[in-house]
Amino acid sequence: MKFLRRNPVTTQRLADTYFSIMAILVLFVLLFILGFILVKGLPVLNSGFIFGIPREMGEAGGIFPTIVGTFLLPLVALLFAVPLGVGTAIYLTEYTRENRLTAIIRFGAECLAGIPSIIFGLFGFVLFVVTLKMGWSLLSGGLTLAVMTLPTIIRTSEESIKAVPRHYREVAFSLGATKWQGITRVVLPSALSGIFTGIMLALGRSIGETAAVIFTAGSSLKMPASALDSVRTMAVHFYILAREGISMKNAYGTAALLVLIILVINTIAYYTMHKFLEKTHG
Amino acid sequence: MAKESGRNKIIETIGLSLQGNDEMILNSINLVLVRNSILGIIGPTGSGKTSFLRILNRLIEFDEGYRVSGSVLFENRDVFDPSVDLGELRRKIGMVFALPIPLPMSIRHNLTFGPKLAGVKNHAELNDLMECGLKAAHLWDEVKDRLNLSALKLSGGQQQRLCLARIIALKPEVILLDDPCSGLDPISTAKIEEAIINLKKEISFILVTNNTKQVARVADRAAFFLRGEMVEYNETKNLFTAPKDKRTEDYIAGRFG
Numbered sequence: 001m002k003f004l005r006r007n008p009v010t011t012q013r014l015a016d017t018y019f020s021i022m023a024i025l026v027l028f029v030l031l032f033i034l035g036f037i038l039v040k041g042l043p044v045l046n047s048g049f050i051f052g053i054p055r056e057m058g059e060a061g062g063i064f065p066t067i068v069g070t071f072l073l074p075l076v077a078l079l080f081a082v083p084l085g086v087g088t089a090i091y092l093t094e095y096t097r098e099n100r101l102t103a104i105i106r107f108g109a110e111c112l113a114g115i116p117s118i119i120f121g122l123f124g125f126v127l128f129v130v131t132l133k134m135g136w137s138l139l140s141g142g143l144t145l146a147v148m149t150l151p152t153i154i155r156t157s158e159e160s161i162k163a164v165p166r167h168y169r170e171v172a173f174s175l176g177a178t179k180w181q182g183i184t185r186v187v188l189p190s191a192l193s194g195i196f197t198g199i200m201l202a203l204g205r206s207i208g209e210t211a212a213v214i215f216t217a218g219s220s221l222k223m224p225a226s227a228l229d230s231v232r233t234m235a236v237h238f239y240i241l242a243r244e245g246i247s248m249k250n251a252y253g254t255a256a257l258l259v260l261i262i263l264v265i266n267t268i269a270y271y272t273m274h275k276f277l278e279k280t281h282g
Numbered sequence: 283m284a285k286e287s288g289r290n291k292i293i294e295t296i297g298l299s300l301q302g303n304d305e306m307i308l309n310s311i312n313l314v315l316v317r318n319s320i321l322g323i324i325g326p327t328g329s330g331k332t333s334f335l336r337i338l339n340r341l342i343e344f345d346e347g348y349r350v351s352g353s354v355l356f357e358n359r360d361v362f363d364p365s366v367d368l369g370e371l372r373r374k375i376g377m378v379f380a381l382p383i384p385l386p387m388s389i390r391h392n393l394t395f396g397p398k399l400a401g402v403k404n405h406a407e408l409n410d411l412m413e414c415g416l417k418a419a420h421l422w423d424e425v426k427d428r429l430n431l432s433a434l435k436l437s438g439g440q441q442q443r444l445c446l447a448r449i450i451a452l453k454p455e456v457i458l459l460d461d462p463c464s465g466l467d468p469i470s471t472a473k474i475e476e477a478i479i480n481l482k483k484e485i486s487f488i489l490v491t492n493n494t495k496q497v498a499r500v501a502d503r504a505a506f507f508l509r510g511e512m513v514e515y516n517e518t519k520n521l522f523t524a525p526k527d528k529r530t531e532d533y534i535a536g537r538f539g
Binding site for chain 1 (some may be wrong): 373
C-alpha cells in the first residue's frame with residue numbers, strides 16, 4: 001500500500017475507477033430489473049389487455065378496472081394527505097415556536113414513517129373498514145394510504161419550508177403582507193419544489209403499495225361506481241395473479257404497464273415542475 | 283436644537299425603550315424625524331440602531347423575547363395602537379435592509395408585489411407604480427428591457443436599488459434605511475445616495491449606518507447612538523463640526539467604533 005501514499009495521482013485514479021464501477025453496477029441492477037419486467041411483460045400488452053375487462057379472475061381478459069383503481073386510490077390518498085400534511089408543516093414552521101407540542105408532533109411523524117405498511121393496513125381495516133363501517137372501499141383504502149404517507153409529506157414539506165430564507169418573510173412583512181399573504185405568496189412558492197418532491201414520493205408509495213391496500217380497499221375486479229366500492233390496484237392485481245398462480249403472463253403484463261405508468265407520471269410531473277421553477281427563478 | 287412644530291414631525295419617539303432577554307437594548311430614546319428630511323443615525327455595532335428602526339414599523343414583533351415601552355408617534359398617532367392596520371403602517375413606513383433581498387421572482391413581480399397586496403389590480407396602474415419606483419431608484423434604464431428577468435440575476439448594487447424601488451412603488455411617507463450600502467461599491471453607493479436626496483421632497487428618511495461619512499454627506503440631522511442610549515442629536519453639520527459630547531467627538535474622529 002506504500003505506493004498509494006506516495007502517489008496521489010494513482011490514488012485518485014483508483015478512486016475514480018472505484019466510484020465509476022459502483023455507479024455502473026447500480027445502474028446495471030436497475031436496468032436489469034426494468035429490462036426483465038419489460039421483456040416479460042411487453043409482449044402481453046395490447047389494447048385488449050389494457051382496456052379490457054378481466055375474466056376468470058384475471059386469467060383472461062384485460063386489466064382496465066385495476067388501472068382505474070391505480071389512479072383513483074392514490075388520488076384519494078393525496079386528496080387527504082396533501083392538505084393535512086402541508087398544513088401541519090406550515091403550522092410547525094410558521095405558527096408555533098419550538099415547544100413540547102411541536103416536538104411531540106414531529107416525534108409522532110417520525111414514528112409513523114418507520115411503521116411497516118401492513119400495520120397501517122391493519123389499522124385502516126379496524127378503524128375505517130370495520131369501526132366506521134366504510135367497508136372495503138376506495139375511501140377506506142385512500143384514507144389508510146393518506147395516514148401512511150402523511151409523515152413523508154410532513155417531513156419533506158417542513159424541511160423545504162424551513163429552507164426558505166427568513167429574510168423573505170421579513171421582506172414580505174415589510175412590504176405590508178399579512179402572515180397569510182407572506183406564506184401563500186412568498187414562502188410556499190419558494191418551498192414548492194421540495195413540497196412537490198414529498199408529494200411525488202407519497203404518490204409513488206401509494207401506487208406501489210399492496211399490503212395496506214388489500215386490507216382496506218379490498219380486491220374487487222369490478223369497476224368502482226362510488227367511493228364506497230372496493231377497488232383493486234395494479235400492484236394488488238399483480239400480487240394476486242402471481243401469488244395464486246392465476247397467470248404469470250398477465251402478472252408480468254400488469255407489472256410492465258405499472259412501471260411504464262410510473263415512468264410517465266414522473267416524467268410529466270418533473271417536467272411541469274421544472275417549467276414552473278424556470279418561470280419564477282428565471 | 284430647533285423645536286419642530288407638530289405638523290413637521292412625521293415620526294416622534296417618546297421615552298422609547300426596548301428590553302431584551304437580559305439587557306436593555308434601547309434606553310428611553312426621544313427622537314424626531316422632520317418631514318421631508320433625512321435623519322442619519324450613527325453608532326458602533328450593537329448600539330441599537332437597527333432595533334430602533336425595526337420598532338418604528340413594528341417589524342420587531344417578528345423577533346422573540348422583546349418588550350417595547352414608551353411610544354412611537356407616526357403622524358401624531360401611536361403605531362402600537364391596537365386599531366393600527368399593520369399592512370397599512372408598513373406600506374407607509376417602508377424599509378430597506380442591509381442585505382439586498384430581492385424576492386425570488388421577476389423584477390416586475392418584485393415591484394408589483396407590494397402594490398398588489400395593497401389592493402391595486404389595474405394593470406396600467408401597476409405598471410405606472412413599477413416604472414415610477416424603478417426610475418426614482420435610478421434603476422429603470424438598466425432593467426427596462428428585461429423586466430421579466432429574475433431579480434436574483436441582478437448585481438448586488440442593482441438588487442439593492444431594486445429593494446429601494448420596491449418600497450418607493452408603495453408611495454410611502456417614510457423609508458427606513460438599515461445600512462443599505464454596507465455591501466456595495468462606491469458607485470452603487472453614490473447612486474443610492476443620489477436617489478435618496480432627490481426623493482427627499484416627497485419622502486422622509488431615517489438612515490442607519492456604520493458609515494459616518496455617508497451620514498455627513500446626505501443627512502440633514504444626525505443622531506449618535508451608543509449602547510442603547512442616544513448620546514447626541516443635532517443638525518448634521520453641528521454634530522460633525524461641534525459635537526457637544528466627548529463620546530460623539532471620539533466616535534466621529536474614529537478613536538473607537
